[in-house]
Amino acid sequence: MEEYMIDLSEQSGQPIGSLYLMQIAKTSIDQMSFAFMDICLAYLNQQGPMAAGTVITMIDGYNDVADDIYVIPEIRKWMTALLQKYPYLLYFINRSLDSHINILSCIGNVVIGHVGEPNLTPKEYVRRGINPLxxxxxxxLVITLPDDIYARMETSLLDYGQRVKDPNGAYETIKMIKIVTNRRN
Structure with a gap:
């Protein structure tokens, strides 16, 4: 299992530095390690507002597991600790492939989870020639966040937006969190 953050911009026809794939290894989750994330966040912090909404996340090492990531206890625990360490993380997350929803579902409460056919493992999707995307x-999913987690993220995002001189990016991230988590206030 390998961890990496690669620039996918050119392959997707976008300007360099506008789309990154961050693959997180199961070993980091099992060991509750944030060493890889520390390196990635240091790089993204250096980019400032140019890194807003540029990261798609993937978790490697669960190819034999059919469960959605939000029901896997070790992923929930790791994600919760990650967001405690970096409560502004969602500022960097791209919204096109649901990375933001995956992260929020891991730290929040999922009220309604599954509609439709049962999940297959990633390996089974490949074997059957099915593209799950x-x-x-x-x-x-109906996701709710406890008030304390939301308040910490909101405060951190506002602070981060001011620090990198991108309050609009912070406001848009907060707006997205409110929409995804059905928050009215």
Whole structure:
């Protein structure tokens, strides 16, 4: 299992530095290690507002598991600790492939989880020639966040937005969190 953050911008026809794939290894999760994330966040912090919304996350090492990541206890525990360390992390997360929803579902409460056919393991999707990104109906999740977690993220995002002189990026991230977690205030 390998961890990396690579620039996918050119392959996706976008300007360099506008789309990164961050692959997180199961070993980091099992060991509750944030060493790789520390390196990635240091780089993204150096980029400042240019890094807003540029990262897609993947977790490697669960190819034999059919469960959604939000029901895997060790991933929930790791993600919760990661967001305690970096409560502004969602500022960097791209919203096109649901990385933001995956992260929020791991730190929040999922009220309604599964609609439709049962999940397959990633290996089984490959064996059957199914692309889960295009051939499988998306899950319908109702995610709620405890008030203390939301407040910490909101405060941290506002502070981060001021620090990097991108309050609009911070506000947009907060707006997204409110929409995804059905928050009214």
């Amino acid at each position: 295009t051939d499988v109906a998306p899950r319908r």
